[in-house]
Amino acid sequence: ETGVTQSPTHLIKTRGQQVTLRCSSQSGHNTVSWYQQALGQGPQFIFQYYREEENGRGNFPPRFSGLQFPNYSSELNVNALELDDSALYLCASSFEGTPNYGYTFGSGTRLTVV
Amino acid sequence: DQQVKQNSPSLSVQEGRISILNCDYTNSMFDYFLWYKKYPAEGPTFLISISSIKDKNEDGRFTVFLNKSAKHLSLHIVPSQPGDSAVYFCAASKQTGANNLFFGTGTRLTVIP
Numbered sequence: 259e260t261g262v263t264q265s266p267t268h269l270i271k272t273r274g275q276q277v278t279l280r281c282s283s284q285s286g287h288n289t290v291s292w293y294q295q296a297l298g299q300g301p302q303f304i305f306q307y308y309r310e311e312e313n314g315r316g317n318f319p320p321r322f323s324g325l326q327f328p329n330y331s332s333e334l335n336v337n338a339l340e341l342d343d344s345a346l347y348l349c350a351s352s353f354e355g356t357p358n359y360g361y362t363f364g365s366g367t368r369l370t371v372v
Numbered sequence: 373d374q375q376v377k378q379n380s381p382s383l384s385v386q387e388g389r390i391s392i393l394n395c396d397y398t399n400s401m402f403d404y405f406l407w408y409k410k411y412p413a414e415g416p417t418f419l420i421s422i423s424s425i426k427d428k429n430e431d432g433r434f435t436v437f438l439n440k441s442a443k444h445l446s447l448h449i450v451p452s453q454p455g456d457s458a459v460y461f462c463a464a465s466k467q468t469g470a471n472n473l474f475f476g477t478g479t480r481l482t483v484i485p
Contacts, residue, residue, distance in 0.1 A: 260417070293473075293475075300378075300463075300475030300476050301479045303472035314472055316472060326440055348416070361416075361418065363415030363416045363417070366415055
């Protein structure tokens with residue numbers, strides 16, 4: 259059974275650019291959630307995808323968008339990058355969308371915007 | 373608006389002693405609470421959870437206590453081991469409606485051998 263894998267592990271982008279982060283969910287999981295963890299903060303919910311549809315969104319602007327594919331892998335896209343977007347981006351998979359059984363998190367992508 | 377708060381950024385404990393990590397929340401709609409542990413360069417891993425219908429849940433060395441009236445929960449680790457050194461996040465969710473987790477800012481636990 260494979261866990262959640264994220265790519266790339268580290269990324270440096272320039273302000274104004276666009277970025278795509280990728281996540282492969284754990285085998286058997288059909289729900290993917292994305293979280294942003296800024297330095298010294300706890301993870302904050304960006305959005306969740308369930309069966310390829312957005313299934314809830316946190317307080318993030320529309321320039322944060324996502325996709326889920328038929329194999330349940332997912333992408334997080336961020337347009338018009340800002341310096342404050344520098345953070346660790348965590349992907350978490352679960353079954354049937356409920357967090358109460360405990361997500362399985364990936365190791366994250368560290369994004370630095372300069 | 374931080375709905376889940378961990379007011380102690382760090383905690384140091386001697387090996388073999390008890391570690392107590394605290395968490396407060398403000399939203400009375402939260403009805404499920406989880407603790408995650410995070411090592412550097414790894415994602416958070418689920419540790420233990422508790423439903424709001426209980427006031428205690430135990431799993432080996434880990435026990436979580438919930439005081440709903442005070443909107444407070446705590447994680448007890450006994451005995452503490454050096455491998456427990458990590459950042460611990462408290463998280464809360466609502467079992468109906470929204471399905472995301474609200475995390476605290478974390479407490480870095482250091483267990484001194």
